[in-house]
Every structure is written in structure tokens, then in C-alpha cells.
Amino acid sequence: MPAYAIAHLRPAAPHPEIAEYIERITSTFRPYGGRFLVHATQHEVKEGSWPGDIVVIAFPGMAEARAWWDSPAYREIAPLRSRHIEGDIVLIPGVPADYDPATTAQAMREALAAEGS
Numbered sequence: 001m002p003a004y005a006i007a008h009l010r011p012a013a014p015h016p017e018i019a020e021y022i023e024r025i026t027s028t029f030r031p032y033g034g035r036f037l038v039h040a041t042q043h044e045v046k047e048g049s050w051p052g053d054i055v056v057i058a059f060p061g062m063a064e065a066r067a068w069w070d071s072p073a074y075r076e077i078a079p080l081r082s083r084h085i086e087g088d089i090v091l092i093p094g095v096p097a098d099y100d101p102a103t104t105a106q107a108m109r110e111a112l113a114a115e116g117s
Contacts, residue, residue: 002058002094003065004037005029009087010052021080028077032068033060052087065091 012018026036040053059065068074069091 001061001096003062004059004092004094005034005055005057005065005069005089006092007055007087007089008050008052009040009055009081009085012085015084017080018084021077024077024080025074028071028074029057029059029068031073032064032071034058034064034068062091062093 029035034057036056037058038054038056040055043050043054057065059068
């Protein structure tokens with residue numbers, strides 16, 4: 001099952017360390033099967049607010065995503081970003097190809113019915 005590293009990065013002034021981070025990041029996730037799906041592209045806000053940029057990196061699974069995050073190569077460059085850009089970063093598993101949200105809704109309805117009993 002695929003997994004994703006998702007970053008919501010707040011606006012930041014350009015800095016040479018950020019440029020270095022961007023230049024080096026791809027080489028840190030490629031050994032773990034990672035690839036960019038989204039990298040700070042223009043976005044349309046449909047509800048609420050979303051200051052800054054979004055980055056999405058896909059991995060074959062959570063094990064690879066965690067291994068990348070904890071890797072010496074990534075840990076070495078992470079401060080180049082974190083010293084200059086505030087943000088939130090999560091690692092999250094995807095859903096299987098046959099995922100059906102109706103199953104989730106059904107489980108929720110059953111839990112609600114059990115609470116009402």
C-alpha cells in the first residue's frame with residue numbers, strides 16, 4: 001500500500017540554505033522509492049485558508065517513508081529547511097486500490113447505533 005510524506009510549509013523568504021535543501025532532497029528519497037507528486041505548485045483554496053505551499057512525496061509503503069525520514073541523508077539536510085520555513089509534515093498510509101468509503105460509513109453507523117442502545 002502506498003504511503004505519503006505531506007508537508008504544509010508556510011511562506012518564507014528565499015534563503016541559500018532553502019535552495020540547497022531543494023537541490024539535495026531528491027537524492028535522499030530516491031533510495032526508498034520516493035518521488036514527488038506535488039512540489040510547491042500553485043493551488044486553489046476552496047474552503048478555509050491555506051497559506052504557503054504543499055509538498056507530497058509518494059513512497060511504496062510506510063516502511064520506506066519512515067526509513068527515508070529517519071535516514072542519515074535526510075536528517076543531515078532537514079535543518080536547512082527547518083531553520084527557515086515553519087510547517088507541518090506528516091507520514092500517512094494510502095488506501096488500497098479497492099478502498100470503499102461506504103465501508104467506513106457503515107462502521108460509523110454501527111458504532112453510533114451501539115452507543116444508542
